[in-house]
Amino acid sequence: MTAWAVLAGVAARLCALGLTASAAWLIARAAERPDLSALGLAIVAVRAFASARGVFGYLERLAGHDAALGRAAGQRVRLYRALAHGPLPAGSRGAGSGGGEALTHMVADLDAGQDLRLRCALPAIVAGVAGTAAVAFCWALHPASGAVVAAGALAAGLAVPAAAAAAARRLGARLAGARAELAARVMDLTDGRADLVAFGALDFATAAAERQARRLARTERLSGGVSAAALAAGTAVQGLTALGVAWAAAGTGAVTCAVLVLTALVALDAVQPAIPAAQLWVELRPAAARVRRVVRADAALPPDERPHRPAVPGRVALRGVRVRYGDVPALDGVDLDLSPGRSVAVLGESGAGKSTLLAVLAGLVQPGEGLALLRPARGLYQDAHLFAATVRANLLMAKPDAGDAELRAVLDRVRLTGWLDALPEGLSTPVGAGGRGLAGGQRQRLLLARALLADPEVLLLDEPTEALDAATGRAVLAGVLRARHGRTTVVVTHREDALGLFDDIVVMARGRVELHDAGDRQPIGRAFPSA
Template sequence: MTAWAVLAGVAARLCALGLTASAAWLIARAGAERPDLAALGLAIAAVRAFASARGLFGYLERLAGHDAALGRAARQRVRLYRALARGPLPGAGSRDADALTHMVADLDAGQDLRLRCALPAIIAGVAGAAAAAFCWALHPASGAIVAGGMLAAGAAVPAGAAAAARRLGARLADARAELTARVLDLTEGRADLLAFGALDFATAAAERQAARLARVERAGGSVSAAALAAGAAVQGLTALGVAWTAAGTGAVTSAVLVLTALAALDAVQPAIPAAQLYVALRPAAARVRRLIRADAALPPDERPHRPAVPGRVALRGVRVRYGDVPALDGVDLDLAPGRSVAVLGESGAGKSTLLALLAGLVQPGEGLALLRPARGLYQDAHLFAATVRVNLRMAKPDAEDAELRAVLDRVHLTGWLDALPQGLSTPVGAGGRGLSGGQRQRLLLARALLADPEVLLLDEPTEALDAATGRAVLAGVLRARRGRTTVAVTHREDALDLFDDIVIMARGRVELHDAGVHRQRRIKRG
């Protein structure tokens, strides 16, 4: 569909050039030579045909271009939606606002990059080359001037504008980020600022930052105006040059060449704002691509080995460091398929890093990870501003309502669901706003269960629940696993008897991997 948009756009620009050239020929010949009306019939028909076709092809260009761009954006939105639903992606940030930015602003930027940058640049280049070739055929010297003017207006000026926009872009991004942070402090921290008598100081700082942002934006507007003025100057100089060189070709040919040159330079003028916009939009589009690719397979030299048995996890001498601090320090671990494993340890023992490694969110600096699948499904993910049904169907789009109710029953949310005013159609706030901590945890857990992964990774899945409810939820999850390998980080020792195996971690190492021994120690302590 993108190819059809390019073809339609090129056809529309060529019709505009044809309209200008035929109208110029018609007017010049009618005024200079005064021929019979019959001699002008072909030119009159051409003017009418080019005028009608230009509108038709312009409409088709927008139709095909928007269809292609919106279709691609929709596909990317679904892929990113599902990737974010599975869990935090590398580089996506940990806040709800980060996910929202990637879902809305960055995807819209990628759409604009295709519609307002790539498409106009391609169309301008092809149509401009055709116009230069036409002028060259009529008068080579004039054609050379037109080609030179088009290179200046369609390449040199946009390149300069893009370079200036790139320099301003970093300043603009910093200024906007700083202003956003200060406004957020004012809105969310107003009570604290009032309590400490710092509200006036924080307001003044935000106002200064707003003024700084305005100055940077004005500088950007000046750059845009200067670039457009330079393009218009090149257009005028090109027309003057063509008029001077074509003076001896006759009134009709000279008029056609001059007006065609103006139309040709006018066709490449959109390349100037497109170049500036490209600089602004490219980082956002690149972020979306990185996030989507982060959910795909790793390069061959980094790809984890995949044992033949689904759900098998084996780590050999794995080390993961955050700076100089070892998070995992020579971990050896074998988890048989279908086992339920509880991971215990004090804060900083390496439990969360172990889960992130199994989820594919971090890679080992040393050692070997044998994983099948190459990444597990992480329960700690994001809830979107959508209905309960939509949030659950992120894991299984074709799930029926009965299946959704069944998975909610497994995590003891049936009573909550029945109390909702619209049942499964009840909206959920972004990030689970409006839900209690326990409800959010269980709703995410229900979505993870609905996906039915080979390996399910749970990070304190019942932390916000009382002991009895937490045990009941864990029991329901483990009973329904049907051969699934389940690894849960938990601090609830009263529920360890539900698991097949226990892993105790300390200082980034596995100190114990034996359910029976751990239970014996617990019994002796009791």
């Protein structure tokens, strides 16, 4: 928020105050029928304040929007740069979801941050300064009236906004829960309709969704009622303040009393924007915090260890990393250094921490302790979503300029060309939202093909051949590793028959790296139970 926007806003409110005071004095004094010369200065003041108020109001909007949009543009560049060099930190909205969903969330958060500056911070600052000036003016004219205006300004500018913000915070939590519950029930009706019909539960699920929709509507009406009540309270305080000033200034004369009463009304009108600003602040502040968290996620690391300044492209390392889910340690003091260009198999029994290790390497989970030194210029975590589009369109999301020959080649690496040739429309065949029309193994391999097509410097895969038979799974892994061309590839797998394909083996147990073998791998296969 620039000082120019604040200064222009304050000047506009002070001109409104001066316009009201001079107009009130002019009307009250003119009623006494003085010589016209006695009214000349007031007439000039009314014209000057009226013209200046419009000019300063325009400058306030111009400077405010220029500052907010300029800041948002710079922040958008920093956000995209942060997202390009690593996934969202834990706690960010959309962390762990698909890249498109996460980016949509963050763009919405950027817009919310812009509103936070324009519709919350600027009105609140201007209201505070203008309200203080109005109180000082009234106090100088008549201290008792100034005290009444001060009390009204504190009530309308602080007490009512604070109460409105507290109510908005409580109702906001209820609204978020109600919306999430309704979204879950709607997803059950759409994605699980076939199962619901099969079990005769469609009517029950529909009725539950309708009840939740009504519950959400009631909560939204309550939220709207609270907002209306807060504005009504502010208006009531304004009226009561004007009445109090009229009573306190009754003995000052008609002209002074008129000036004080009308000035009190304008003073309280100047602080009224603080009420909706406080409610909006509660709603938008988390969004701004999420954007700052992403943009500043690398601030804790020394400059030579930040992800966007890779010292060695393709290298990842962990130093004393600890991650806990509640009271359960998922990673317990992990130290790991993976050299660039190596292929690494991560093994261990269920719950050993393999997937959490991969998520930390990808930046999807932030360590509670320790450092994750991520040094890929571009890294790609195995995606988990196929879009309601054709095979070609799903693949082109990784490389928009790829031709059909390149798409067929990458599908051949994951042993999908036979499947492709059997499709009615080949690459133009729709796969359905989430790959609904595909078998589990086909869906996994299509996602893997998309990851390979992106050609990242670091590729992180979590059980990429889980749904395949042993022979096909080994063949797919072999194709992926043969085609890596210096890429660092980390694969969580339970296939002991494929260990010979990897350069390094990492065995995990109870959240710790029990063994990191980059040489003789003969005894490794017996060191843990199969997952």
